[in-house]
Amino acid sequence: xxxxxxPLPTPAEGGFYPMVFPIDTDPxxxxxxxxxxxxxxxxxxxxxxxxxxxxxxxxxxxxxxxDGTITWTADPCCALAISHDDGWKSYYIHLNNDTQNPDGSYxxxxxxxxxxxxxxxxxxxxxxxxxxxxxxxxxxxxTPHLHFELWAPVDLDADNWRxxxxxxxxxxxAAAVDxxxxxxxxxxxxxxxxxxxxxxxxxxxxxxxxxxxxxxxLEPIRLQLRGNRRLLQGVLRITCL
Ligand SMILES: [Zn+2]
Numbered sequence: 037x038x039x040x041x042x043p044l045p046t047p048a049e050g051g052f053y054p055m056v057f058p059i060d061t062d063p064x065x066x067x068x069x070x071x072x073x074x075x076x077x078x079x080x081x082x083x084x085x086x087x088x089x090x091x092x093x094x095x096x097x098x099x100x101x102x103d104g105t106i107t108w109t110a111d112p113c114c115a116l117a118i119s120h121d122d123g124w125k126s127y128y129i130h131l132n133n134d135t136q137n138p139d140g141s142y143x144x145x146x147x148x149x150x151x152x153x154x155x156x157x158x159x160x161x162x163x164x165x166x167x168x169x170x171x172x173x174x175x176x177x178x179t180p181h182l183h184f185e186l187w188a189p190v191d192l193d194a195d196n197w198r199x200x201x202x203x204x205x206x207x208x209x210a211a212a213v214d215x216x217x218x219x220x221x222x223x224x225x226x227x228x229x230x231x232x233x234x235x236x237x238x239x240x241x242x243x244x245x246x247x248x249x250x251x252x253x254l255e256p257i258r259l260q261l262r263g264n265r266r267l268l269q270g271v272l273r274i275t276c277l
Contacts, residue, residue, distance in 0.1 A: 052212040055101035056163050058128065058184045059088055063215035066090045070223035072205035085127065085185035086207045090169050094132050094142050094180045097165040101126050101186075106166075109156045114149040114172035118160055123192055125201050129183035132170025146172070184210065 059066055066088050073082040090096055104120035132183040133149035134142040154166055171180045186206035194200045211225060213216035217227045 052091060053101075053124065053186060053209045055126075055186075055209060055213060056099060057210060058098060058101050058126070058217075059090070059096050059169060060099045060163070060165070061090075061096040065093065065096060068207070068210070068225050070205070070207040070218065072207055074207070081193035084127075084203045085129070085183045085184050086205075086210055087181045089179055089181040092179055094134065094168065094170050095136065096169045098128055098167045098169060098182055100160045100162055100164050100166050101152055101184075103162045104160055106154065106156055106158045106160060110173070113146065114167070114170065116154070116166065118166070123189035125187040125189075127183075127185035127187070128167060129185075130170055130172050130181060132180075133172045134170060220243045 061211055068086055068088045069085050070086060071192060072085075076083050100118055102118070102120040102122065102124065104118040104126075106116050107119040107125075108117035109130075110116065114133040115127065116130040117127045117169070119125050119126060131149050132142070133146045134144050135147045136142055149167065149170070149172065151165065151167060154160075160166060169180050169182050184201055186209055187201035187203050188200045190200060192200050207223075208218065214225060216225060
């Protein structure tokens with residue numbers, strides 16, 4: 037039976053869980069903020085993890101933060117949990133399930149998500165690729181991101197899995213191993229200027245000669261622009277302010 041670290045490291049005590057960052061790519065390619073406990077599903081539940089956004093890009097490698105065994109995989113798609121050898125647990129949600137096209141884009145076909153060697157019961161090493169950043173599950177039509185959770189062991193002998201572990205705010209632990217740590221004042225790990233659109237203000241520019249936009253409707257991912265009583269086939273440019 038794996039033993040929990042004693043005492044549990046807590047950020048308040050200056051301790052951080054010894055992990056690697058769950059996405060293996062240049063720090064310029066992602067950003068996140070501390071949304072622990074934030075409203076989800078109409079405030080029927082609080083956010084139990086950290087959402088690491090990848091500037092609209094799918095496919096960055098998601099890696100195991102510690103050695104462990106895959107003890108849960110979502111059916112039919114596309115998430116998994118790793119029970120660490122030290123008794124902790126981590127969850128990785130919204131893994132990519134879309135086929136990559138030859139030009140690098142993704143088809144949104146939801147065809148498959150398991151990488152070779154990734155299955156329920158597989159032992160995984162810290163830093164091993166377990167999936168790719170995607171928009172599966174309830175992130176479909178939302179920007180690609182990894183929802184990452186970190187659960188501390190409470191009573192590993194408990195019968196109910198809900199009693200064996202307790203979710204903790206993973207944000208400061210992830211930030212501790214990130215190349216660009218969280219801003220302690222803002223609780224944000226900002227994106228690199230000009231390369232992405234964070235939540236909030238965006239600047240829209242439509243390029244179409246002889247037309248003006250007099251109405252727009254923002255849907256979960258599709259932006260429809262109408263001008264001169266017709267749908268504009270413009271270029272949408274989103275700039276980080
Ligand atoms: Zn999330």
